Amino acid sequence: MLMNIEEIKGPEDIKTMSVKELEALSSDIRKFLIASIAKTGGHLSSNLGVVELTVALHYVFDSPRDKIIFDVGHQSYVHKILTGRAPAFKTLRQFKGLSGFQKRAESIHDPWEAGHSSTALSAALGMAVSRDLNHEDYCVVPVVGDAAMVGGLSIEALNEIGSEQRNMVIIFNDNNMSISQNVGALNETFTRLRTSKPYNDLKQDISGALSTSKAGESVLNVMRNVKNTVKKNISTNSFFTELNLDYIGPVDGHDIKSLIKTLKIAKKHRGPIVVHVITKKGKGYSFAENDTSGKWHGVSQFNIETGEVLNRLPENHCSWSEIIANTVCDLAKTNDHIVTLTPAMISGSKLEKFFSLYPERAFDCGIAEEHAAVFAASLANAGQRPFLAIYSSFMQRAYDQLNHEMARMDLPVVIGIDRCGLVGEDGATHHGIFDIQLLRALPNFILCEPKDGEEAQQLLYTGFNQQHPFAIRYPRGSNVYQKVSEYQSIPIGSWTRWRFNQESKAIVITYGCDVDRVISKASINEIPITVINARFFKPLDIEMLKECAQTKLPVIVYETDILSGGLSSAILEICNDLGINMPLVRIGIKDHFVEHGSLPQLRKVEKIDLTTLFNKITELIHHAD
Template identity: 35%
Template structure:
């Protein structure tokens, strides 16, 4: 029997279905998502929760001309399946498949490439302003998670929203979860509203809203006023939005597709901003994800044997993330000043053990990275030693606070920058290729990168003993053990590198951070091919080791290797430092100075792929390093 999903090639096909068929389609979509994510990994729980909402929106609106803005982007799987991408969806987040986030390069139904929270309301306002100026009647819908609504960018936009005098619908998808349980007063308020409603009461609210949707000729203002009187609107959620002069409807059942379609039809043409508050169940239709949405927020591949879930590991050993998290926990046992601050990702940054051991010293501020930095600055000002654990891509949002509240004040805040470098299948919205560029520009900031498991531990201990800000960057990967890298076991000394292979060869490979294992493997293979190189583990991007600069001054060819953009990265820092010491006439054809060749990320966004393939694209895998050094050796 043909599945309904097999007949869906565009949203126009959705509009031909009866409600009963849409309900069946929702079940088929859930099964497709479960099977696909089981093979490829991906964001599972949130996508299982919003199937009916997505179908209802596409049933009522025409998002080829209307505008659907996702916040955050990982909720878009159903949207992708019904907008002509179901065949590509089988290779979700893989090189030849679809991205796990909206992508205008894939489809005209995607407006922005987006993977960060808080963006859809302000960009929607901007589109609304433009549409009004251009005389367009396009509908604008922002689909916002309950954890995203608390983001500072969302709140700033809500504050301005009353000035948009046209249609704008915010669908608040309330499932009480971000990556972890949503934090903060607004989240608590939404939770109270959720817990105070039975299923029957939610259905009654839906019916009340539908009963008061205006008929032709009735004014919407009167209808909303009558609606409030009827249900005696005094809910905290209503007060929040209505205090900002934003009309509020809800809460309603986000899985009742028939009522959702009626609601969207009723409110889609209101000519001022409206919030529709919906309740959904994260992980709906898949008990393991429903029972443990945190673990299935973003999961790797897994097998499902009659409900017994086995996660497929991509490697072996401990990750940098878990080592950093465990080390901070151990340090907290020794030093009562140690705290942690994170932004809605205690699990993702390895802080679960710390949170369990020291619940009163672990501060999850929700999706509010800028606030996280300033909260840490306040703690440090009072004598604590906060470790701020945030993904590199999200820490970008706190640059101003790092500059002014931390670096300018010279406060001992320690930034543990997870997912630094390329991150594999999450793609360009989640790569951490920019942190060196903005961090090493800051006075008072120490910037370092551990290359092994032992160095990850030692880096945390070193940072704790500084009286100034420090950043530790590390990748989403397993941390190498020794295997020839025993020199990395030594303690960190400010601005000092570690020599791994020592000789007087013409070529020196200087590796920064996570590339060391590949550089070491390359050096060993090069020796087998008759090319000896000196290998240095730089450790610090700021301050740089002056001994490396001396190697340049005595004529060595230095090859830098880093998992960061070439622009403003480690190699760039070395070039700047060496040029600053170059007093030789630039027109001279003879010079005792060496040369510097930098290897790292090109000046473009790196697409989704496996992490290993992305490292090849950067040229920092062992084979690429061998190729580069061999060419340099042949030229000398």
């Protein structure tokens, strides 16, 4: 081993290494990543693919003075290692441990943080403009993947970057993969660039251009000649040059020598320049390298030798995503107007089966949530019954479209809000705790959450048989799944209740998986409470609320999402407007962003665990007595 990975203090430790030493270091980093992520879980494939690229970036540029911004940030593990954080990798994505993304509070080498794609270019422009206004001199280096490059936000940023002409080195990290295979016309454009004459074949031309320059001549003039040489040898007009951006590429992203040479030229260039780097996602680990399904994008603990995932679902359980996807497939058998859309999350939302069975009715929109929402609304307007599968955290990006195109025109789109609630180790950027408050504010929307797999099927069937925007939220994790024998519509806005009798000493109103958890704990411990399954957040079951008020019993609203604008807020609003006298005790997440950690840890820290709930129940019952 050339260097103990955990002894790296910062990028300066690699500045004097030879190319061969950097190659050996890259090999060791790759082994370190595989061994570490096998124990903690995390984003594996994307980080294995950028090892040499990240090493070359830190060799050529001077972080933290130079600003290296990783789009999304889940591929910043190598960056973390090279900036002295390898010893903390045993705590990766664990509570109070190392974040799975760039995090400003974690290191001065992290100038920006994100968990969603396509923000790096806008952020880079902001830093470049600020640098120039402050008369400073440092490099801004956004690293953007090909999937994120086609996102609307990236295109908007490129448009202004081409106009502003600020000094910037844009690393176009091209592995021809999102979480799964990329789609779209721009991907085809990038494919033509990938197969064009590689930059490595042109290094003699560039070397000649540099050698013939006059002493003291600015690198800008040299690079203009280089740009013309490169453009002549590309088989198609570059997407980037059409946007007034200089372009070098494609470069082998696993050839450190070529990367260093190219980056040194780009560093001296004036104006924005795109360095097109071809990498292999999952490089160096055969299971990840050969993966086309997205399985190895983000992984839980696994066996390195066999590739076997160590965390298995309980018997008769399916992931919530699979329960929903299976039901959509089943309903589509008898309803040929059902179509499915997803913004680049076919595998994450378990839609592979639908795409296989009904390819002409299945649409992967790429990382373009806004487009996906309008596309779905237009399909509904034209008589189709679209199902839009989208993660809660990503749905936020399409809020304007949910408002204007879907809600305002009252179009019957069924939205599957995947990964609602706390999601655990991915942290603040991925927790799905805001969708209730967001959608409650929109007229015409119906919003619900099932307590189990059976109710999920019936609610989804209900959604496809009404004429309004209908959102069904479901968490990360699993539940018992058995196909229902008969589909039945559930009355919109209706709740159910367990043990509503004279023995009850308190009422707990809750939703989702916590309904059965609360019932189970109350039954085992013989605690005399009524449990209400508030499966609809909008509309509410007003009649049941009135009945609860008439009992004069203490009422607890137990939420596992943000309190502000959530279920208890909705109940308080209705009670106030209708003159219903029903004081509430509210348990939920307070007004802040929740960090990363395991679900049990986060629930305990946020005081939304069952122990906190039942302590409050006991307190209220004793006080009432």
